[in-house]
Amino acid sequence: TQLLEQSPQFLSIQEGENLTVYCNSSSVFSSLQWYRQEPGEGPVLLVTVVTGGEVKKLKRLTFQFGDARKDSSLHITAAQPGDTGLYLCAGPRTGANNLFFGTGTRLTVIP
């Protein structure tokens, strides 16, 4: 059974602080995606990582795919209130063409 466990589940930090969100699985994924979802909206794709060990940067966000392609992390530098939201990792479901979502990390950045 595929499982994507995210930690922490909830995170509340002050503006300007750094943080890291983790997405872990015992299964190997061909790729992982990270999404951010704001209240009352659908998830918006932030990045897709494909190669083991890959690092991608999106402004203050740094995404890393584990060497074994079983885990990923999202690091945010100097968090801003606009970063507040639910962060979801997701990977292709085995034998299907849809995504399997992680448990989610709800981030609140306090001004």
Added chain:
Amino acid sequence: GAVVSQHPSRVICKSGTSVKIECRSLDFQATTMFWYRQFPKKSLMLMATSNEGSKATYEQGVEKDKFLINHASLTLSTLTVTSAHPEDSSFYICSANNQGPTEAFFGQGTRLTVV
């Protein structure tokens, strides 16, 4: 990027009535669309896979007679919640793949409240 439009964004209905939610891919054709349900402060749970021109595939535990899915064209899938009850109140989200699961685009979601 590709756009998926979902309508309505919010709906309140009386218990026992049916509600239809539409999901449209605006600038690409989607032979497959997906319907998710999201409980408060939780992640997305796949309900069903909507296949153009054929029956939808439902996940275990999802009642197909309760959640009717129709995918009559390459750009439109609908989810009808039949005989809605308060426990059906939730946030429903659709998605469509542009080129495989790594190119999934999501609708804005529909907040359903059954009173």
